[in-house]
Amino acid sequence: MIAHPARSLVWRRLGEGAKPRVAGNALIPPPMAASRGRGMSVDEGHAAVSLGEWQGWGTSSPVPAMVNRVIEDLRALEREVDTRMSFGGLGGKLQGTFKVQEDIKHREVYRNLTNAEEKLQFFAARQVACRLLGSRGYLCQKCWIAKEDCMCSKLVPCSLWNGIRFWIYMHPKDFLRQNNTGKLLWQLFGVQSATLSLFGIQEDEEIMWDAFLNSGKSMVWFLYPNQNSSPKTVKDILFDDLLPSPEGENTVQVKQVNLVLIDGTWSNSAAMYKRLKGRWAATWGENDPPCISLSTAGASVMHKLRPQPAWDRTCTAAAAANLLLELHWRTELRPRGLDEQAERVENAIDVLLEALTVRRRRMGRSVARRERHTTIASKLQNNS
Template identity: 60%
Template sequence: MLPASGRATRAFVFGKCPAAPKSPVWSRNHFDPRLRKSRTIFSFASFAARSRMGDRSEGAITLQEWQGWGTTSPLPNMVMEIVEDLKALEKDVDADMSFGGIGGKLRGNLRIQEDKKHRATYQALGDSEKKLQFYAARQIACRLLGSRGYLCQKCWLPMEDCMCSKVTSRSLGPGIRFWLYMHPKDFLRQNNTGKILWQVFGVEAATLCLFGIPEHEEIMWNSFKLAGKGNVWCLYPNKNAAVKSVQDAFGQELLGNYEATLAKTKEDKALNFILIDGTWSNSAAMFRRLQDQAKSIWGDEDLPCISLTPGASAMHKLRPQPSWDRTCTAAAAAGLLSELQLLPQFSSIGLDTQAEAVEDTVTVLLEALTKRRLRMGRSITRKEQLRDVLEVVANFVYDRNLPSSKFSILNDTGFRGSGCICITSDK
C-alpha cells in the first residue's frame, strides 16, 4: 500500500476465503469470563481459509505456471528448491499438503514438521542476505502451492469471483514504466492492488519485482543501470533527504511537446517509477534495501524520491487504513499519472484516461471483494472488521490452548492506527 506521499501501509491482512462451503461453519463455544457470557468462536479456516489437497498440490511449479501469476522472470532457484523440499517432506511424513488461514499457510501435521525444518535451516544461515532470500522464497513457494486451482492467476481472486472480464486494458504512456516492488507477504493476496497495474498495462509496462528474490531484483536493477539514475524515481517520503513533488521533479523541463521527451526516453531510457507494495512496517526495510543498492551502484547520493498530492482510494471503503491520507498502491499510480498529465510535456498522451482506467479497476476489485465478503457472511465496515479481527485473535488463543490471562487487547479504539492487539505467551 502507498500513502499519497508514497508510503506503504496496510492495517490488517484478510486471508483467502474457501470456495466451499459458502457459509461459516460455527464450530466452538467458549466461555469468556471477562465478558460473562458464552462467546461463539468460529474457526478462521471455516470462512477465510480452505484446504486443498491431493491433485491440486502435485507436480513441480513450471515456468508457464510461474509466469502466469504476473511476471516474465525465470522461476527463482530457491523457490523451486523449497517446493521440492515440501513435496519430499509430504512423502516422508505421509501427510497431504493443505493450506489455509491468513496468508494461505500450511496446515496440519505437515505444518508442524515443516516449521521445525525451516527454522533449523534459517538458523543455520549465517548471512543476513541468505536469510532474507530464504524467507522470501519460502513465503512465495507456499503461496504458489496453496493457490493452485483456487485463485485466478490474472486477478488473484478465487475462481468464482474472477474479475478479469471487467478489466479494460490500456497502453501505458510511452517512456513510462512502473516497477511493483512487492513484499513476499503481499504476493497473491486477494486485496492487493499492485496487480491491477499489470492487469491494465501489461507485465512489460508494470513489472513485478519481489523483495528478497535475487532473480527479480537483478532484472530491475539492470534496467535501472541502463536508464541511469536521473530516470529512476521512488514514490516514498525519504525523511533524510528532500522529497520532490511531481511538479518539482518534472515541471522544470519546459518542453514544447511530448515528442521531445520521447526522443530522450527510448525504451532503455524510460522514466522508471518504483512503487513499494507492502505493509507500513515492511516498507521501511524495503526502502532501505533500495537505498543500499542505489548507493552501491551510483555512490552516496540518495535514491530520488517523489511524493503525491494527498487523496483517498476507493479501497478505504473495504480495507482499513491508519489514516485517510494514505492510499493503495494502484491509486498511488493513478495519482502519479494524473499529476504528470498536468505538465505540458505529458499532456498529449492521455495519461488522464490511463489513470481513470486504473481507478475503475480498483473499483471493480472493491466490488468483487465486497460481494465475496457479503456472501461469506463477513463484515464490510471498519467497526465490524474490528470485531472479526478480535474473533481471529480469540481463535488463535483457543487453538493454542493459551490461558485467557495470557492475551490482552489494548486500546480498543478502532481502525485509525491507534488500536493495538497484544498477544503474549510462554509457549
Template identity: 65%
Template sequence: MLVSPSSVRALAFLHRRFPPPPPPPRPHLLQPPTHPAPPRSAMAFSAEPAAEEAEEEALPPVTGPGEVTAEEWRRWGTSSPLPAAVAAVVGELLEMEAEAGQKMRFGGVGSKIKGDFKDMEDKKHRAVYQTLADSDKKLQYFSARQIACRLLGSRGYLCQKCWLPMEDCMCAKLGSCNLWQGIRFWLYMHPKDFLRQNNTGKLLWQVFGIQAAPLCLFGIQEHEDIMWDAFQRSGKGKVSFLYPNKSTTPMSVKDLKFDGLNLSCDHPEEDVKDEPFNFVLLDGTWSNSAALYRRLKERWTAIWGEEDIPCISLSTLSASVMHKLRPQPAWDRTCTAAAASGLLWELDMRSELGAFELGKQAEAVECSLDVLLDALTARRLRLGRSITRKQRHNRNCI
C-alpha cells in the same frame, strides 16, 4: 533382561509421540548466489498480521502436477524465469509431503501450512534458517518460502490473473489500457503481499501489461537484479521512488526532468527510442514498506554511492476507494494503485506531457479499483462478513 509390560507400552508411546528428526537441509539452498549481492543490513519483519488482512479461511488440499513450472509461474503475473530459491523450496515441500504420506493443507492469511504437516515443516525450515549466517541469505530464504507456500496453497483456488477465488474472478470486468511508453511502473512487492486478494498493485499489470508494470519481489535476487539492471540502463536520473520519506525533502512531480525522452506531440503513439523513466511503487503493508525502502536505499548507495534516494511525493493525493474496506494510515499513505493513479494525474498536468493522454490511463486504474472493491465487497457479503472498515483512533487517519 526382562522388561515389564508397562515399560514396553511407555517406550512405544514415546516412539509414536516423538518422530525422528527431519533430514538435514538440502545443500543447494545454502550455496551462494551466482551474482553476489552488495552487503546489506539485517531486515526486520513484522510478525503481526496487517489490520486490513482477511480473516482465517480454510483452503482446499493442494492440487496440481507437483513442481511449479515456468509457465505456471508466469501466469501469476510475471515475465521472469522461475526463481531458483522458490523452485528449491517448492521441491522440498513436495518431497516432505511424499515422505509424510499426507497432503499439505493451507489456510488463513498468506496460505499458511496447517495441520500435522505444519510442525514437520516448521522444524525443517527453522533448521535451514539457523545454518544461514548471512543476513541476505536469510532474507532470500524467507522470501522464497513465503512465495512457495502461496504458490502451492493457491493452486486451483485463486484465479492466476486477478488473485481472487475462482468463484469471485473479476477478469471479465477489467479493461486494458496502453501506458505511455516513456514511463514504466515497477511493483516492488513484499512476499507477504504476493497473491493477497486485496492487493492493489496487481491491478497495474492487469491494466497496462506485465512489461509496462513488471513485478519485482522483495528478497528474490533474480527479480531485484532485473530491476536494477533496468535502472542502470536508464541512468539514475530516470529513477524515482514513490514513498513518503520523512528523513529528506522529497521532490514533487513538477521537479522531474524528462530530458532525453521523445516528447513529440505529433506522433505520441511512436515507440520511445530511449529508456523509459522508472517509477518504483513500494507494494506492501506500511510496517513492511520500511524494509523495502531500506533495501532499495542500500542497493542505491552500493551502485551510485549516494546516501539519499530520489523520492517523490504527490500533492493531489486523495483517499482510495479501497479504504472503504480497509483503513488508510494517514493522508500521505494510500494503496498502491491509487498512488499510481495520482502520479499519472499529476504527470498529465505537465504541459509537455499533455499529448500522451495520461489522464485516461489514470482513469483506467481508478476503474480497476472500483471493480476490485465491488468484487471484494460482494464476496464479504456472501460470506457474512462486515464490509465496514475498522475505525482508527489516529486523528491523522481517514
C-alpha cells in the same frame, strides 16, 4: 551489489528430542473451511513451478531457483513425516500436522544461515512457494481472486504512455493476496509497462536493477515519503529526451522513466526501502535515492473495505493513479493522455472493491467502513 547467490538449502533431519509447539491444549489448529488446489491431483498440486505457471501469475522473470528448491524440500518433508501438506484459510497458509513439522524445520534452516542475504532470500522464497502451492486451482492467475469471484471480464486493458514504466516492488507477504491492488497495474497496462519485482527474490531484483542501469540514475524515481533534506515532486522528473524537439520532430525514444512503487504494509515498506537505498548506494555511490511525494495522496476507495493504519496512507494502485494525474498536470505531458490512464486505474480499483465486497457478503463478513475518498474526476475538476 546486494544480491548474492544463496547456497543450496536442505532440510535438516530433526533429532529425536525435538518437540512441536502447542497452543493451549491444542497441538494443531482446526481445519479451515476453504480448500485449496481443488480439481488437482496431489502430485499436480505440489509439483515444481513451471515457467508458464510462474509468468501466468503476472511475473516476467525466470522461475526463481530458490522457490523450486523450497518446494522440493516441502515434498521431501511430506515423504519423511508421511503426511500430505494442506492449505486453507486467509492467504492459503499451511495447516494441520504438516504445518507443525514444517514450522520446526524451516526455523532450524533459518537459524543455521549466517548470512543476512541468505536469510532474506530463504524467507522470501518460502513465502512465495507456500503461496503458490496454496493458490493452485483456487485463485485466478490473472486477478488473484478466488475463481468463483473472478473479475477479469470486467477489466478493460489499455496502453500506458511509453515514456514511463512502473515497477511494482512487492513484499512476498503481499504476493497473491486477493485485496492487493498493485496487480491491477499489469492487468491494465501489461507486464512490460508495469512490472512485478518481488522483494528478496534475486531473479526479479536483478532484472529491475539491470533496467535501472540501462536507463541511468536520472531516469529512476521512487514513490516514497521523502527521506532527504530536499523534498522532490513530479515536477523534478526530467522528460526532455522523451518529448518532441523544438522543431516539432519526434526524438528517438531510447530510455523510459522508471517509477518504483513500494507495495507492502507500511511496516514492511521500511525494510524494502532500506534495501533499495543500500543497492542505490552500492550502484551509484549516493546515500539517498531520488524519492518523490504526491500532493494529491489520500485515502483510496479500498479503505472502505480493508483496514489500514491511517487514512492518509493510500493503496498502491491509488498511488499510481495519483502519480499519473500529477504528471498530467505538467503542461508538456498533457497530450499523453495520462489523466485517462489514471481514471482507468481508479475504475479498476472500483471493480476490485466490488468483487471483494460481494465475496465478503457471501461469506458473512462485514463490509462496513467509514467512507472518505476523493475520485480522480473530482481532482480534475478542482484543478481545471
